[in-house]
Amino acid sequence: xxxxxxxxxxEEALRDSLAAETAKxxxxxxxxxxxxxxxxxxxxxxxKSEAVLPRDELDELGTGDPVEVIVVxxxxxxxxxxxxxxxxxxxxxxxxxxxxxxxxxxxxVGRRKGGxxxxxxxxxxxxxxxxxxxxxxxxxxxxxxxTYTFKVLEYDPDDRKLVVSRAAHLRQEHERLAEEAWxxxxxxxxAQGRVRSLTDFGAFVDLGGVDxxxxxxxxxxxxxxxxSDVLAIxxxxxxxxxxxxxxxxxxxxxxxxxxxDPWTSVEERFPARGAxxxxxxxxTDFGAFVxLEPGLDGLLHVSQLPPGMELSAPELExxxxxxxxxxxxxxxxxxxxxxxxxxxxxxxxxxxxxxxHEGQSVEGTIENVADFGVFVxLEPGLSALIPMSExxxxxxxxxxxxxxxxxxxxxxxxSVDEGRQRMSLSVKASKRDQERxxxxxxxxxxxxxxxxxxxxxxxxxxxxxxxx
Numbered sequence: 373x374x375x376x377x378x379x380x381x382x383e384e385a386l387r388d389s390l391a392a393e394t395a396k397x398x399x400x401x402x403x404x405x406x407x408x409x410x411x412x413x414x415x416x417x418x419x420k421s422e423a424v425l426p427r428d429e430l431d432e433l434g435t436g437d438p439v440e441v442i443v444v445x446x447x448x449x450x451x452x453x454x455x456x457x458x459x460x461x462x463x464x465x466x467x468x469x470x471x472x473x474x475x476x477x478x479x480x481v482g483r484r485k486g487g488x489x490x491x492x493x494x495x496x497x498x499x500x501x502x503x504x505x506x507x508x509x510x511x512x513x514x515x516x517x518x519t520y521t522f523k524v525l526e527y528d529p530d531d532r533k534l535v536v537s538r539a540a541h542l543r544q545e546h547e548r549l550a551e552e553a554w555x556x557x558x559x560x561x562x563a564q565g566r567v568r569s570l571t572d573f574g575a576f577v578d579l580g581g582v583d584x585x586x587x588x589x590x591x592x593x594x595x596x597x598x599x600s601d602v603l604a605i606x607x608x609x610x611x612x613x614x615x616x617x618x619x620x621x622x623x624x625x626x627x628x629x630x631x632x633d634p635w636t637s638v639e640e641r642f643p644a645r646g647a648x649x650x651x652x653x654x655x656t657d658f659g660a661f662v663x664l665e666p667g668l669d670g671l672l673h674v675s676q677l678p679p680g681m682e683l684s685a686p687e688l689e690x691x692x693x694x695x696x697x698x699x700x701x702x703x704x705x706x707x708x709x710x711x712x713x714x715x716x717x718x719x720x721x722x723x724x725x726x727x728x729h730e731g732q733s734v735e736g737t738i739e740n741v742a743d744f745g746v747f748v749x750l751e752p753g754l755s756a757l758i759p760m761s762e763x764x765x766x767x768x769x770x771x772x773x774x775x776x777x778x779x780x781x782x783x784x785x786x787s788v789d790e791g792r793q794r795m796s797l798s799v800k801a802s803k804r805d806q807e808r809x810x811x812x813x814x815x816x817x818x819x820x821x822x823x824x825x826x827x828x829x830x831x832x833x834x835x836x837x838x839x840x
Contacts, residue, residue, distance in 0.1 A: 374442040384783055396443065396446065397446060398443060399463075400440060400442050401441060401443065401452075402439075402459055402838060403415040403416055403417040403418075403441060403452070404416045404437070404439070405425075405430070405433060405434065405437050405438075405656070406435070407435060408434070408435060411426065411427050411428075411618070412424050412425065412426060412427055413426075413430055414429050415439060415441060415452060417441075417452070423441070423443075423452040424449055425441060425452050425454060426453070429453065429454040429455045440457050441453060441457050441459075442454075442456045442457040444456065452644065459495070460497055465593050466492070466527045466534065466770045467529070469524045470526075470527050470820050473523065473544075474519070475521045475524075475541045475544075476492050476522055476523075476524060477492070477522070477538070478490040478491060478497065478499075478517050478519070478522050479517070479518070479519045479520075480515050480517065480519075480520065481496075481516075483516065483739075486500060486501055487500040487501045487503075488501070488504055490534075490536055490587070492536065492805055495532070495534055496534070497534030498534065498536070498540060499522065500537070500694060501588070502507075502539070503525075503536075503537035503538060503540065504538050505538060505540065505542070506538075506539045506541055521541050522541055523536065523540040523541040523544065525537050527538065528529070546581065548581075549581025550582050551581075552580075553580055553582040554618060557579065557582075557613055557615065557616060558613065558616075559613050561612070561613050561614055562610055562612055562630065563579055563611055564579075564582070565577035565584065565609055565625075566606060566607065566608055566609075567603050567604065567606060568583060568605070570605060571599070571739050572598065572599075573588055574586050574587040574588050574591070574599055575603050577625055577801060579611075579623070581781055582623060583623070584611065584623035584624065584725050585623065586599075586625045586626060587609060587624070590624075590627060590628045591603065591627050591628060592631065592666065592667065593633070593634050593655060593666060593667025593668075594666035595663070595669070604634070609627060610627075611625040611626060612624060612625065612626045612627075612629045614629075616787070619629070619709075626637065631667075633701065634665060634666065635668070636665040638701070638703060639703065641665075641667075641696065642664060642670075642698050642701065643822070644699070645697060645698060645699075646697065647695065647714050648670070648695065648696055648697065648698055649693060649694075649695045649708060649787060650663050650664045650665075650670065650693070650694060650710075651663045651693055651694075652688055652689065652692050652693075652694060655689075656682060657742070657743060658673060658742070659671050659672050659673040659676075659683070660672045662694060664708070668697070669708070670708035670709065670710040671707070671708065671709055671710060672688075672696070672711070672712065673709065673711075674709040674740060674747070674756075675747040676709075676710065677710060677712055677739070677740060678713060679737065679738075679739050679740075679749070680740075680777040680778060681740070681777075682740060694712065695712075696710055696711050696712040696713075697711050697712075697713075699711040700793075713752070713753070714752075715752075716751075718751040719753075720751055720753040720754035721753075723790075724754070724788060725788050725790055727737050728750070728785055728788050728795065729785065729788065730787060731785060732784070732785045733785075733802060733805070734782070734783060734797065735782050735783075736748035736750040736783070736797075737749050737779070738776060738777050738778065738780075739777060740777055741771055741772050741777075744757075744759065745757050745758050745759045745760050745763070746775050748783065748797060750795075755795075756785075756796060757794075757796055757797070758783055758797045758799055759798075762800050763775070782802050783797035783798055783799045783802050784797065784798050784799075784805060786798050786801070
């Protein structure tokens with residue numbers, strides 16, 4: 373070995389010796405565990421002799437492992453402490469966390485009046501009960517043993533005072549996630565979310581930092597009475613973003629718009645004049661709505677009930693299954709008309725004005741009586757309405773007591789609308805024509821003293837006064 377190499381080794385050893393000799397109490401130094409004897413471990417800190425470290429501070433460390441220690445005393449031997457070095461590091465970390473607002477990790481180890489005991493890397497601190505969560509939790513003991521992230525509110529190393537808050541950290545985290553979510557979400561996109569809460573009007577979904585609302589009408593194509601019938605809290609779902617309003621902090625979502633539209637190719641599944649079977653889901657004054665499949669309802673109008681059947685019939689109660697035929701299909705307006713009467717082989721409304729015209733006297737069978745009039749079947753599949761004002765009865769008379777389903781009635785055609793498939797009749801006008809005919813018949817018979825009653829008598833008196 374050359375003299376220059378010996379010189380370099382000597383200088384390096386001298387520097388290490390000087391470094392050991394100049395080590396002062398409180399210095400944090402890096403060393404290596406050289407040996408372990410009895411209750412102590414010898415730590416090589418590059419000095420003339422090893423430093424002494426209590427063995428109970430080694431934990432899992434062994435011979436040859438690096439270790440960071442703090443100088444406790446300097447004399448005949450150098451005493452060091454790993455525990456105090458860790459505490460010194462922690463003090464710096466906690467002080468930095470207070471200054472920067474960076475969170476720290478701690479474990480809830482106990483409860484006492486007003487809050488919880490929390491250890492942060494060996495330092496015992498306190499978390500007020502109101503700061504353990506940003507939401508109400510009835511079972512406070514559920515926090516015991518949990519490891520959470522906290523924000524340091526106050527730290528005094530001299531007084532060994534440490535106060536932390538989990539709620540403050542959660543609020544900061546929520547704000548951060550919310551900002552990221554608003555920047556990430558776009559109208560029209562699909563997003564993954566978790567059902568956070570359910571109400572009568574919809575479901576609130578956590579989108580990862582912000583909540584959006586799926587209104588009850590946007591849950592499914594099928595009718596949903598209560599969101600809780602089809603969704604559960606905590607359920608993971610996929611939604612479509614309908615609206616983003618940052619100013620109002622409002623996000624509108626839809627599940628329904630990601631589902632297949634039941635009106636697509638409905639003509640193939642429910643063609644006009646084809647048979648159907650469905651469940652009654654709602655009754656109104658003018659008919660019953662029947663669910664043909666989820667999201668697809670048809671209207672069974674009161675005029676399309678079998679003769680003698682009323683809307684209040686047990687067969688039409690909500691939940692009952694009914695069968696019949698598709699009467700008409702309007703895909704442009706998403707409407708299906710149903711009937712419980714077997715449809716004719718041909719469309720009875722086709723060229724209806726060639727068979728019926730205004731002023732014509734017709735005879736038909738009463739189908740049913742509604743609040744607004746009486747429905748009369750003129751031929752299979754062709755029904756007309758006699759409005760209440762055209763029944764020819766007194767205001768105090770009950771139409772249901774006079775007009776019975778299955779009864780024949782004669783009426784006069786008031787109007788025919790082939791396009792809308794509407795026809796209106798009048799019993800009152802028919803009776804008036806009949807009375808005029810009776811009067812004219814009596815006049816033509818030459819009777820010296822004709823007996824005239826009703827409208828004919830009134831007409832005769834009016835004519836006689838006019839002559840005078």
